[in-house]
Amino acid sequence: xxxxxxxxxxxxxxxxxxxxxxxxxxxxxxxxxxxxxxxxxxxxxxxxxxxxxxxxxxxxxxxxxxxxxxxxxxxxxxxxxxxxxxxxxxxxxxxxxxxxxxxxxxxxxxxxxxxxxxxxxxxxxxxxxxx
Numbered sequence: 001x002x003x004x005x006x007x008x009x010x011x012x013x014x015x016x017x018x019x020x021x022x023x024x025x026x027x028x029x030x031x032x033x034x035x036x037x038x039x040x041x042x043x044x045x046x047x048x049x050x051x052x053x054x055x056x057x058x059x060x061x062x063x064x065x066x067x068x069x070x071x072x073x074x075x076x077x078x079x080x081x082x083x084x085x086x087x088x089x090x091x092x093x094x095x096x097x098x099x100x101x102x103x104x105x106x107x108x109x110x111x112x113x114x115x116x117x118x119x120x121x122x123x124x125x126x127x128x129x130x131x
Contacts, residue, residue, distance in 0.1 A: 001027040002097055003088065008059055010051030020113060034058050041078070045071055056080050067114070086116045086124055093128055102130050 009017075009024075010033040017024060024030070037054035045053070049071035056064040056075065063081045065088065066072050072082045085108070093101040105121050108114040116124070125131035 001025070002095065003091055007065065008055060008061070010048070010055045012048045012051045016048050031055060031059075041074060045074060049074075053078065053080065085114055086120060090124055090128060100130065101125055101128050 004027075006027045006029050008029045008031050011030060012033075014024065014030045033051040033054040037057055038050050041053045041057075042050040046068070049066065049068050052064060052066060053071065053075045055061075057078060057080065061080065063083050064075050065085070066075055066082045067084045072084075075082050086105075089098065089101055089104045092098045093104070098104050102121075102125055105116050105125075108116070122131055
């Protein structure tokens with residue numbers, strides 16, 4: 001919440017997150033993605049990515065948090081700005097919200113839910129003076 005006052009997520013993303021978390025934080029707002037937009041962007045994408053793109057389009061979102069490569073390509077082709085989790089972690093580090101970007105990457109990898117590829121991790125770590 002220190003970076004984004006709130007985030008809006010679609011129902012499918014809520015379902016995905018609740019498989020790993022007991023509850024979502026209060027600053028995470030769940031909304032129904034418009035079905036007609038989901039249908040328009042769905043081809044070749046998982047339900048979560050399609051709903052996230054559809055919701056971002058319908059909400060005129062300033063940015064879309066999306067790591068899936070195919071989803072990012074589709075979203076960007078529709079004029080959306082995408083941020084990856086790694087970019088949000090860089091922002092958090094630069095705002096002194098986390099003590100170490102390297103530790104954040106290691107923690108995500110250790111929990112098995114997200115991994116930044118080595119080349120990207122090294123480039124980002126260099127950009128913040130940790131490599």
